[in-house]
Amino acid sequence: MIEHNYAEPVSKLLTIGRPGNSQGWLDYQKMGISRADVPELIRLLKDKDLRWMEIPDDLLEEEDLTEWYGQIHAWRALAQLKAEEAIPALLDNLKEIDEYDDDWYGEDSFKVFPMIGPAAIPPLTEFLSNTDHGTWARVAASASLEKMAEKYPDTKGSCVTAIHAALEKYEDNDQSLNGSLISDLMEMDAAREYLGLIEQTFKSGNVDEFIEGDFEDIQIRLGLREKRSKPRSTPFFFEGGRMVADKNHPIIRNEIEKIKKDKRKRKQEKKSRKRNRKK
Template identity: 40%
Template sequence: MTAPTYLPPVDKLLTYGDCRNFRNWPKYVKELGLEAEHIPELIRMATDPELNWADSDSLDVWAPIHAWRSLGQLKAEAAIDPLLSIADELEDSDWFNEDIPEVFAMIGPAAIPSAKTFLADPSHTLYARVAVAECCVKIGQAHLDARADCVAAIQQQLDQFAKNSPDFNGFLVADLLDLEAVEAAPSMERAFAARRVDLSFVGDWLDAQIALGLKTRAQVYRLRHTVDAEQLGSKAAKPAPQPQGFGAAPTRSKKGKKK
């Protein structure tokens, strides 16, 4: 298969190298002289299926990663929807899932509307939606003026907890905790109360309240032990069931009073 051709200086990304050899993201814009005029070519490279599915031993397979990182550094708003368009296809790619939230944080709040729409669409795959929710987290952390919109996007999806899978709800709760979204506590509480949150993510509602600063660890410790003690007391108060043989014992009728 012939490798796709690209115009310079974008073509240099085809042989830029294995991303595992870079501790930090290179400064592509400065090193290659990338400018706004190169954005369409970078988008084409980032979304190129031949490159994204190239041989894992080739340098070509790393080119899309360099391209979307470059788009982030250029704050390329035009790349938002094209990058979202490959999220389902690349849902199993650790590189995509870990990089795209950082890329969107660089691009900024302009990505929120598209991310919100993607997040609310159940036709998308689980891990693609998880990655996009993480995009909202990173944008909210990098742009405090947009934090409320990011919280709202995630909270709106958590409010659909009955339709979401428990593990998706677990991811959403974890994202809200990362944003320290105390304002979303009612939504979280409802999801936990409905038993629609996978507890392996952040623990139970009491644990979430600790993370939000709504309760101290000491308070939660006392609550847990009070509940445990009440449950034990309730069990102890119940009469032990009478032993049964192979069949139920015949019921004895009460004797009438002697006249």
Template identity: 35%
Template sequence: MEDRYFQLLDQLADLGENLCRSRMDPDTWHEYLQSGFDQSHVPDLIRILDDDTLHESEFAGTAMAPIHAWRILAELKAVGAIPALISLLPRVDDDDWIGEEFPDVFSKIGPSSLESIESYARDSRNGEFARICTFHSISQMGCDHPEQRTRCVEILTDLLRVHETNDPNINGFLVSALSDLGALESFEVVREAYEKNHVELSVLGGLREAEYYFKIGANDYDGVDAFVEERLHRLREFSESHPFEPTQIIEKPQPMVAGRKVGRNDLCPCGSGKKYKKCHGFAGTLY
């Protein structure tokens, strides 16, 4: 059993950093299964996720092993990996691979993960960025699994209803997640949070911007072309001075002028040719 585990660990470490980066797009993760990974590997893949020494390794190949592991588990729809994945959420402060990839990981595993994600999202004792990751995971689940959309909207809306006791940053990302789902049915709660000044404006902008993102009166939005161009200009400047490195620590979002919201799966406005979520995007904003 030990030999099997260490053989698998060596195999993932040998895949290395370059392959890890070349398969950042979740649409490519199925290629792992072409190497022979199957359900028999699930227990050892979960063990790799649970091994703290790997996450803290100074060797790039070894440190990338958990990333390869969770992608394979996602493709195998390994429901048994959900507790191990949830236990990794607190690491998002130091590992932005988690923030980038876990929404897709949970969504690929499927709706079976929604209950655990919801439970984590509702616990205000959990870290800010870890909870934000779960908001984004819930939104991704609703987008990828239409039959779960209503439930996902209900969860996020319920969390936003207590906006008076939430941190404004949390409220901002809840609004962002709801806008990703096009949750017009929740906009009265969104409006109330804005009107009581409980929403961090650097995440999505003010109420008028939120109306635009939710496509409320979008045709009457004055100056939107200039607004979008300014946003793109700032993104280009940011991309030139801050090249994306997935191993960087996620920093708390800084105040920025909001513009047209760029979808996670849209091309990044910086011109890199990558999807926004794989270039300058995290939870719908810059970090």
């Protein structure tokens, strides 16, 4: 255990425990937290010892320490306060998505940066362009820019430019990042403008087709193609935020045929049993 010396009301964040999902944030200003507390919130956000504090020997497996969630409440409070001065510390935490498989920040970041506002665009752009950062941290930065453009439509141009610039490095990017960048451009209705680059990226084979399908899927969604000319390389992909099975893919067709065959077999067996009972 470690000692904490955070001042009120920020210290209250260490006692709340597990937060709600991204749709159910607390109103931290109702807890008395204000702009005056921003420096203390940033100090909490940067407290690595607190984030990875040692687990007490007597803590049951199903129990949590409330302190573990203090930093999540801190970055949400900073977002609600639109604390632009916290952006560097928030971006530093973004790296932990890959370093520590941090799902909390990965999901929250899409909301945190747009809440702070357009001042986050230049640092997010710089972060996204840096190939030294982890794949999922860069995915989060791109998604944050996409959500920023949605919240502030007049920033769409700069957000699209940042994502396009990152996609131009497709040969050096991870497959998942390239798939996510293409997905963000699709969400921003900007894919048509960069269709040539998107096609090159798919031709390189360095795209996770599980995210948006393949290039023909992109063309169909953009109204540039009516139907597929060949089967997808993968039988599953995401569409409209949900996983979809390609019914025309050979693997799926074979599975469907097996199910139909089994169904016909069971139906025939049922008829046979009825005939036998009549005898």
